Amino acid sequence: MSNVIPQASPGRVVATRAAEVAAAIQRVTESGRYILGPEVEAFEREFAAYLGVDFGVGVANGTDALELALRAVGVRSGDLVFTVSHTAVATVAAIERSGAVPVLVDIDPETFTMHPDRLNDALDWSARHLPGARPAAVVLVHLYGRPADIESVGAIARNRGLKVVEDCAQAHGALAGKRKVGSIGDAAAFSFYPTKNLAAMGDAGMVVTRDSDTAEQVMRLRQYGWSSSRSSDIRGFNSRLDELQAAILRVGLAHLDTDNARRAEIARRYDDKTGAGLTTDRSALGRVFHQYVIRSARRDELRQQLLARGVQTAVHYPEAVHQQAAYAHRVHIAGGLPETERAVAEILSFPMFQALTDDEVDHICTVAGELLS
Numbered sequence: 001m002s003n004v005i006p007q008a009s010p011g012r013v014v015a016t017r018a019a020e021v022a023a024a025i026q027r028v029t030e031s032g033r034y035i036l037g038p039e040v041e042a043f044e045r046e047f048a049a050y051l052g053v054d055f056g057v058g059v060a061n062g063t064d065a066l067e068l069a070l071r072a073v074g075v076r077s078g079d080l081v082f083t084v085s086h087t088a089v090a091t092v093a094a095i096e097r098s099g100a101v102p103v104l105v106d107i108d109p110e111t112f113t114m115h116p117d118r119l120n121d122a123l124d125w126s127a128r129h130l131p132g133a134r135p136a137a138v139v140l141v142h143l144y145g146r147p148a149d150i151e152s153v154g155a156i157a158r159n160r161g162l163k164v165v166e167d168c169a170q171a172h173g174a175l176a177g178k179r180k181v182g183s184i185g186d187a188a189a190f191s192f193y194p195t196k197n198l199a200a201m202g203d204a205g206m207v208v209t210r211d212s213d214t215a216e217q218v219m220r221l222r223q224y225g226w227s228s229s230r231s232s233d234i235r236g237f238n239s240r241l242d243e244l245q246a247a248i249l250r251v252g253l254a255h256l257d258t259d260n261a262r263r264a265e266i267a268r269r270y271d272d273k274t275g276a277g278l279t280t281d282r283s284a285l286g287r288v289f290h291q292y293v294i295r296s297a298r299r300d301e302l303r304q305q306l307l308a309r310g311v312q313t314a315v316h317y318p319e320a321v322h323q324q325a326a327y328a329h330r331v332h333i334a335g336g337l338p339e340t341e342r343a344v345a346e347i348l349s350f351p352m353f354q355a356l357t358d359d360e361v362d363h364i365c366t367v368a369g370e371l372l373s
C-alpha cells in the first residue's frame with residue numbers, strides 16, 4: 001500500500017462537512033463580532049444542554065479550562081491536587097499553573113484511569129509526608145474516552161472534603177451510568193483541540209458546571225477578572241473563546257453522536273482482530289473511543305511492522321508526566337507508579353477518527369489480524 005493510513009486526520013473530518021463549516025465561517029465574517037459574541041453564547045448553551053449541566057463557559061483551550069476550573073472551585077496556592085501521571089502533560093501543567101502541587105496517583109491497568117484505592121493510598125501518604133499542605137481537589141481524567149470510576153473517586157472526595165474536577169478533553173459525550181461525563185463533578189474541563197472528538201480548527205476549550213458561582217467565577221477569570229461592570233475585582237487572565245471557533249464547534253456538536261457511533265463501530269471491528277494474547281482496550285459501557293489502545297510487550301517492533309504495511313500508529317503518551325524532565329523533580333508520586341510505568345512501555349494507539357473509510361478499516365484489521373495472531 002503506497003498511502004499510509006494516518007492515526008488521526010483533522011483535515012479529513014472537516015472535509016466531510018466542508019459546506020457547513022464554510023457557511024459557519026461566512027456567518028461570523030459578516031457578523032462583525034469576533035470574540036465572546038452570539039456564537040460563543042449559543043455554543044455554550046448548546047454544549048451545556050447536551051451534557052445536562054446548567055453552565056458552560058468558553059475559554060481559549062483545554063489547559064486553561066482546567067486551570068480556571070481549579071481556581072473557580074477554590075484551589076489555592078500550595079494546595080495539593082491529586083491526578084494521574086498517565087495523561088496528557090497539560091493536566092499536570094494546569095494544576096501547577098493554578099498554584100497547586102500535583103500528587104500523582106497510579107492507574108487501574110484494566111481501564112488506564114485513576115485507581116480509587118491508589119487515591120486513598122496517596123491521600124494517606126500526603127497526610128504523613130506533606131502535613132502542612134491542604135488536600136483540595138482531584139482531577140479525574142477520562143482517558144481515551146473511557147469514563148473513569150467517578151462513583152468511587154467521588155465518594156472518597158466527599159469523605160475527605162476534596163472537590164472533583166473532571167478532565168473531559170478526551171471524552172465528549174461519554175456516559176458514566178446515565179449521566180454524561182462532565183456533568184458529575186464540581187466542574188469539568190473540555191478541550192476542542194483539532195484531534196479531539198469534538199474539534200475546533202484551532203484552540204478552544206470550555207468549563208462546564210452545575211454551580212452558578214463556579215460559572216460566574218470562570219467568566220470573570222477568563223477576561224481580566226472583570227465583574228459585569230468591567231472592573232477587575234479579582235486578578236484575571238485573557239482566556240476567551242472566539243466566534244469563529246464557536247461557530248465551527250456548533251457544526252461539530254450537531255455531528256458528535258454520529259461521529260462517536262462511527263468511532264465505536266471502528267473499535268468493535270478492531271476488537272475482533274486484536275484479541276489473541278493481548279490485553280486490549282475493549283469496548284466499555286459509555287465509552288466514546290477518543291483512542292483505541294492495545295498493549296504489547298513488543299510494542300515498538302509492532303509499530304514498525306504496522307507502518308511498513310501502511311498503518312500509522314501513535315503512543316499516548318510515550319512518557320508518563322513524572323518521567324518528563326520538567327516535572328520529574330517537582331511532582332509527588334506517593335508510593336510509586338508501577339502500573340503507569342508498565343502501561344507506558346506497552347501502549348499503542350491504532351488509527352481512530354470518524355472519517356476512516358470501511359476499506360481502510362478492513363486493511364487495518366487484516367494487517368492487525370496477521371501481526372497479532
Ligand SMILES: *Cc1c(COP(=O)(O)O)cnc(C)c1O
Pocket residue numbers: 061062063064087088090091141167169170191192193203204205
Ligand atoms: C488535549 C488534552 C488537554 C489539553 O487541552 P489543550 O486544548 O491542548 O490545552 C488536557 N487533558 C487531556 C487529557 C487532553 O487530552
